[in-house]
Amino acid sequence: MLECSDGTLYTGYTVDLAHRLAMHNAGKASRCTRCRLPVRLVYYESFATKSEAMKRECAIKKLTRSQKLALIAAASNECN
Numbered sequence: 031m032l033e034c035s036d037g038t039l040y041t042g043y044t045v046d047l048a049h050r051l052a053m054h055n056a057g058k059a060s061r062c063t064r065c066r067l068p069v070r071l072v073y074y075e076s077f078a079t080k081s082e083a084m085k086r087e088c089a090i091k092k093l094t095r096s097q098k099l100a101l102i103a104a105a106s107n108e109c110n
Contacts, residue, residue, distance in 0.1 A: 031073040031090065031098065034066030039098055041090045043083040047074060073102045 032040040032054060040063050044050035053059035054069050063069050077083040090098065 031071075031102065032063065032069040033072045034063055034069050036066050038066060039072075039095065040069065041087055041098075043080070043087045045080075047071070073098075073105050 032042075032051070034040060040054075040060065042050070042060070050059060051069070051071055054063045055067060057064045057067060075083075075086060077086065090101070093101070
């Protein structure tokens, strides 16, 4: 999940996280993020298959903003 410069959250999947993040910040990955640069990575999960990743992406997109922020906060607390 990316946080855009205006505070909006963007959710997507990729097989190469570093490359995708660089593409977003170059303005070449998504129309949604292109006008909200720079973006920063605030949350990610890893999956064994593309199908699993796409299912989780869909589930995350259905969450409310407050639920997404709680997910980000919980992951941040685990890292600290």
